[in-house]
Amino acid sequence: MARFIVRRLLAMVAVLFAISVLTFLIFQVIPNGDPAVRLGGRNSTPQTRAAIAKDWGFDKPIWQQYGITMGKILDGSVVSYSQQINVEDEIKRDLPATLSLAIGAGIIWLGFGILFGVISAMKAGKFTDTSLTVLSFIGVSTPVFLLGGLVLWLFAYKTQILPAGGYVKLTQDPWGWFTHLIAPWLVLSVLFIGFYSRVLRSNILDTINEDYVRTARAKGLSERRVMIHHVLRNSLIPVVSLFGLDFAAVIGGGAILTESVFNLQGVGQYAYMSIRQLDVPPVLVITMFTAFFVVLLSAVVDIIYAVLDPRIRLSG
Amino acid sequence: MPLGVGEVQGEGGVGPYKLALRRLRRNKTALAFGGIFVLIVVLCLCAPLYAKHVAHTTPSANHITDTIKVRGKTRDVVSPDGVPTGPTWTGKFFFGADTNGRDVAVRLLYGGRNSLEVGFIATFITCLFATIISLLAGYFRGVTDGILSRVMDLIWAFPVVILGIALGTSLALGGLDLGLFTVSGNSLWIPALIIGFVYIPYMAKPLRGQVLGLREKEFVEASRSQGAGNLRIMFREILPNIASSVIVFIPLMLANAILLEAALSYLGAGIQPPNPSWGNLIGDGLSLIPSAMHLTLIPGAMLVLAVLSINIFGDGVRDALDPRAEIRIEH
Numbered sequence: 001m002a003r004f005i006v007r008r009l010l011a012m013v014a015v016l017f018a019i020s021v022l023t024f025l026i027f028q029v030i031p032n033g034d035p036a037v038r039l040g041g042r043n044s045t046p047q048t049r050a051a052i053a054k055d056w057g058f059d060k061p062i063w064q065q066y067g068i069t070m071g072k073i074l075d076g077s078v079v080s081y082s083q084q085i086n087v088e089d090e091i092k093r094d095l096p097a098t099l100s101l102a103i104g105a106g107i108i109w110l111g112f113g114i115l116f117g118v119i120s121a122m123k124a125g126k127f128t129d130t131s132l133t134v135l136s137f138i139g140v141s142t143p144v145f146l147l148g149g150l151v152l153w154l155f156a157y158k159t160q161i162l163p164a165g166g167y168v169k170l171t172q173d174p175w176g177w178f179t180h181l182i183a184p185w186l187v188l189s190v191l192f193i194g195f196y197s198r199v200l201r202s203n204i205l206d207t208i209n210e211d212y213v214r215t216a217r218a219k220g221l222s223e224r225r226v227m228i229h230h231v232l233r234n235s236l237i238p239v240v241s242l243f244g245l246d247f248a249a250v251i252g253g254g255a256i257l258t259e260s261v262f263n264l265q266g267v268g269q270y271a272y273m274s275i276r277q278l279d280v281p282p283v284l285v286i287t288m289f290t291a292f293f294v295v296l297l298s299a300v301v302d303i304i305y306a307v308l309d310p311r312i313r314l315s316g
Numbered sequence: 317m318p319l320g321v322g323e324v325q326g327e328g329g330v331g332p333y334k335l336a337l338r339r340l341r342r343n344k345t346a347l348a349f350g351g352i353f354v355l356i357v358v359l360c361l362c363a364p365l366y367a368k369h370v371a372h373t374t375p376s377a378n379h380i381t382d383t384i385k386v387r388g389k390t391r392d393v394v395s396p397d398g399v400p401t402g403p404t405w406t407g408k409f410f411f412g413a414d415t416n417g418r419d420v421a422v423r424l425l426y427g428g429r430n431s432l433e434v435g436f437i438a439t440f441i442t443c444l445f446a447t448i449i450s451l452l453a454g455y456f457r458g459v460t461d462g463i464l465s466r467v468m469d470l471i472w473a474f475p476v477v478i479l480g481i482a483l484g485t486s487l488a489l490g491g492l493d494l495g496l497f498t499v500s501g502n503s504l505w506i507p508a509l510i511i512g513f514v515y516i517p518y519m520a521k522p523l524r525g526q527v528l529g530l531r532e533k534e535f536v537e538a539s540r541s542q543g544a545g546n547l548r549i550m551f552r553e554i555l556p557n558i559a560s561s562v563i564v565f566i567p568l569m570l571a572n573a574i575l576l577e578a579a580l581s582y583l584g585a586g587i588q589p590p591n592p593s594w595g596n597l598i599g600d601g602l603s604l605i606p607s608a609m610h611l612t613l614i615p616g617a618m619l620v621l622a623v624l625s626i627n628i629f630g631d632g633v634r635d636a637l638d639p640r641a642e643i644r645i646e647h
Contacts, residue, residue: 018470026482137631141623143575143595145582146616149602157606254475257579261602268478272583275481278489283482291473 004302012295019291020073020284024066027280073285082277087285091267097167098266100177101258102250104185109192110243116193117200117239118232124205132197139194148187148261155183165263180262188258192246196239203235210234237308244301245294252290332560332637339636346632353625356618360432363425370407371419375426376590380417384408393417399607403614412610414600424615427592428622431577434508434587438573439566441512446519447562451550453520454527465524468517476514477579483510484585502588507580511573519565523558530554560637567630571623578619594619 044052053059057068072078078087116132123129156164162183168176207213208231216230217223253259253268260269267286274282330338340346359366367374382393386404393413394400400413403420411420453464471479487510488501499505530536531554539553574594580586581595589596594615601611 014466015470015473018466019473022470022474023482026486137624137627138620141571141575141627142620143578143582143598143616145579145602146598146612146619149598149605149612150616153605249475252475254477256475256477256481256583260583271478272481275478275485276584278485287474287478287482290475290478294473 004299008295008299012292015291015295016288020070020288021066023284023287024062024069024280027278027283069281069284073281073288078281078285080274080279080282082274082279087282090270090282091285091289094265094267094270096169097264098251098253098255098259098268100167100170100181101184101188101255101264101266102247104181105188105192105250105255105258106243106247108185109189109196110239112189112193113196113239114200114232114236116197118204118227120197120201121204121208122227124201129201133201136194136197139190140198142190144187144191144257145261147190148184148258151183151187152261165261167264167266180264184258184262184264187261188250188255196242199242200235200239203238204231207231207235233308237305240304240308241298241301244297244304248293248297249290252293253286254290336560336633336636340632343632343636346629346635349625350629350632353622353629356428356622356625357432360425360428363422363429366425367419367422371410371422372408373419373422375423375592376418378417379413379419382417400611402608402610411614412608414611415604415608420597420610420614423592423597424594424618427594427597427615428618430504430587430591430593431574431581431595431619432622434504434511434577434593435570435574437505437508438511438515438577439570441509442515442519442569442573443562443566445512446516446523446565447555447558449516449520450523450527450558451554454524455531455546455550455554457528461524464520468520471514472517472521474514476576477583479514480510480576480580481583481585483513484580484583488585488588502591504587504591507577507586511576511580514576515569515572519569523561526558526561527554530557564630564634564637567626567633571626571630574619574623574626594622 050059057065060068069078073087076086076088079085080087080090116136120129120132152164155162163176163180166180168180170177213226213230216226221230249255251267253266253271255266256268256272258264258268259266260272263269267289270282271286273279274286363375373379379393383390384393384401384404386406391401393409394415394417398415400415400417401409402412404410404412409419409421411424414420414423449464449468453461484507487499487506499509531549536549536553539549544553577586577593578595578598581593582599584599586595587593597615598612598619601608601613601615604611
């Protein structure tokens with residue numbers, strides 16, 4: 001276990017380093033992405049730009065610039081080019097919205113994904129299965145922004161049941177928090193529910209023919225116990241791994257589309273705004289932040305694997 | 317034609333692909349949706365013909381001050397307060413106009429052509445590179461595998477949309493200079509390359525696993541003992557054995573590529589205006605839903621139908637190629 005944790009930590013540091021270099025390079029190769037122009041304004045004189053470049057170190061070689069930016073990120077003093085606001089404070093401000101979205105939607109999509117997958121598998125070939133399959137196909141084929149736009153129109157504009165986007169803090173107004181988030185939760189979940197239920201359905205149908213399931217039935221266990229303890233436990237392994245990655249990506253700002261459509265002001269929307277303004281520091285911090293969660297949760301997933309299936313040993 | 321060695325097959329000696337094709341032919345739902353997708357592709361390819369001979373306009377021609385006659389009544393293409401006309405269901409403005417007085421049906425077909433083109437190129441790039449990378453990594457193992465797999469992990473740890481927007485925004489501004497040839501910022505190649513690139517790990521990872529298993533098989537050893545080189549073993553022995561997995565991935569990747577293109581275009585990092593694409597059209601329409609619903613619903617329905625039909629057809633292809641799947645239906 002200790003060995004596993006050490007190896008994973010080392011891998012995490014390596015991934016974060018590589019991600020930061022890659023992000024830095026993506027934004028460095030833009031020909032007219034000169035940050036001095038962004039800081040000084042479009043109409044600034046070459047002298048002002050040169051002064052800004054000197055102040056911020058844009059005239060230094062690229063690896064030194066990288067070093068300076070990373071140093072600032074690590075001691076928490078990095079500011080954005082466009083508004084010169086501390087990036088880490090900004091992310092802390094946006095994080096509650098993103099966490100609320102990710103946790104709520106995560107519970108919904110995992111719950112319904114498993115429920116629909118199990119029902120679909122138990123009724124395989126019957127009408128219920130066919131209808132759920134059709135629904136899940138439509139779910140995975142519909143873009144989030146289209147669904148979100150239509151939901152907003154229907155519930156916020158036409159019937160005015162729900163607020164028209166935005167985020168309210170849970171601590172301020174729990175009911176307002178819920179009404180602002182219920183639509184984003186459901187919209188974000190649709191795609192995942194469709195995907196997870198199909199993966200789980202085919203896993204269950206694979207597992208159900210295994211010898212140990214026949215043995216469990218033969219020794220007289222109830223159908224319910226066989227399904228939950230023998231079939232589902234084994235079929236859930238790939239779903240757990242999918243969930244870990246997807247959940248991490250959503251926490252790290254991957255739900256850009258949902259956050260933008262519902263104007264949730266979360267980390268994803270911040271990432272989007274920063275990318276549009278070619279504002280390198282926030283993008284660097286957010287991509288590293290996301291990668292951190294992806295690596296962390298993939299380690300957690302491996303531990304859950306070992307719990308679900310004792311045959312699996314933890315290795316680096 | 318002389319009887320070649322390959323044609324001497326015993327009775328019932330039907331190849332795996334022929335069997336798969338037979339199974340696919342029995343799956344009427346998959347075939348029907350495959351047909352719908354082909355129809356959409358053909359319609360979109362005919363965009364210039366439709367624009368010229370039916371709608372008598374071009375995708376970016378502005379008809380904001382024109383009027384049209386619909387069943388004897390004259391109406392403005394765009395009303396004085398800026399609301400575009402809805403579907404007329406006749407040749408001109410079949411699906412109505414947008415706020416600039418452009419023909420939605422024409423833009424829908426041209427947009428579809430762009431979206432599909434990006435989708436197909438991206439899918440081709442993903443499949444090509446993922447196959448090569450998985451062959452190299454799985455066959456050589458060791459250092460080659462280490463480097464390739466770590467690079468894949470790296471791309472994987474980036475959320476797809478963030479990576480796509482970052483690359484899309486930066487490349488749309490500056491274009492891409494590959495030394496031998498340059499790609500300008502508003503070219504379709506940029507979203508196609510980006511989308512093709514970001515999906516490589518999703519396909520390369522599972523394929524690599526298969527190659528790792530296949531390289532230990534007896535037929536590989538047999539081929540090596542006959543003096544076959546690495547390249548020959550990789551492409552003549554192992555590749556045919558992962559081909560069915562690659563085929564299964566193609567529709568999946570195509571559906572994902574079209575969806576990601578729509579998302580990137582919606583966020584302004586995909587196909588650049590005034591070039592239409594399904595994502596652009598939906599994005600432009602969303603803010604106008606209350607007054608001009610058709611601007612969102614029509615491209616939205618088209619996009620969902622296209623992706624849905626690829627997904628269902630792709631599912632049929634998978635069932636046909638993987639006979640294990642069909643026997644599991646009843647227990």
